[in-house]
Amino acid sequence: MANPPRIVxxxxxxxxxxxxxxxxxxxxxxxxxEGEAWGTLISLEAEMVEQAVMGHQTFGVWCNSDxxxxxxxxxxxxxxxxxxxxxxxxxxxxxLVAEAIEDGRNEPNDEILGMFETLHERLVRAxxxxxxxxxxxxx
Numbered sequence: 001m002a003n004p005p006r007i008v009x010x011x012x013x014x015x016x017x018x019x020x021x022x023x024x025x026x027x028x029x030x031x032x033x034e035g036e037a038w039g040t041l042i043s044l045e046a047e048m049v050e051q052a053v054m055g056h057q058t059f060g061v062w063c064n065s066d067x068x069x070x071x072x073x074x075x076x077x078x079x080x081x082x083x084x085x086x087x088x089x090x091x092x093x094x095x096l097v098a099e100a101i102e103d104g105r106n107e108p109n110d111e112i113l114g115m116f117e118t119l120h121e122r123l124v125r126a127x128x129x130x131x132x133x134x135x136x137x138x139x
Contacts, residue, residue, distance in 0.1 A: 007032060007033075008032070008033055009030040009031065009032060009038055010030065010031050010032075011028070011029070011030055011031075012028065012029060012030070012031050012037075013026060013027075013028045014026065014027060015027075015046075016043065022046075023046040024045070024046050025043050025044065025045060025046060026043070026044045026045075026046060026049045027041045027042065027043055027044070028041070028042045028044065029041040029042060057073060057074065057075065057078065058073070058074035059071050059072060059073050059074065060072040060074065063093070064090070067092055067093040067094070068090040068091065068092055068093070069090065069091050069092070069093055069096060070088050070089070070090045070091075071088055071089075072088075073088075097119070097123070100119065101116075104116065
């Protein structure tokens with residue numbers, strides 16, 4: 001008796017609409033060797049998936065020497081993957097500060113003034129540290 005043909009199925013997990021700017025649903029299932037889905041696809045809400053996946057990741061922030069700020073995943077593998085996909089967007093420090101000011105523009109003074117004063121103090125310390133490093137390197 002001949003053996004039945006062998007079917008190899010590979011699990012997959014992907015956004016339902018890969019072209020969407022913001023995902024609403026992910027799907028999981030199995031693909032055959034030709035890339036065709038087999039069986040029932042499982043739909044999962046994006047928020048649930050993202051919380052499960054990202055809930056176990058830690059992120060820091062990296063400041064490049066030219067003042068560009070970038071998210072820094074705790075995992076080197078995740079960092080490389082996100083960097084290759086262009087998902088670790090760098091933002092210039094001055095743009096972040098301008099955005100913080102704009103976001104707080106309509107807040108009452110008693111809620112935001114102290115925060116702006118703290119931001120100013122930190123920026124003064126940062127500017128002083130950069131000036132010291134520039135002076136040290138010019139000697």
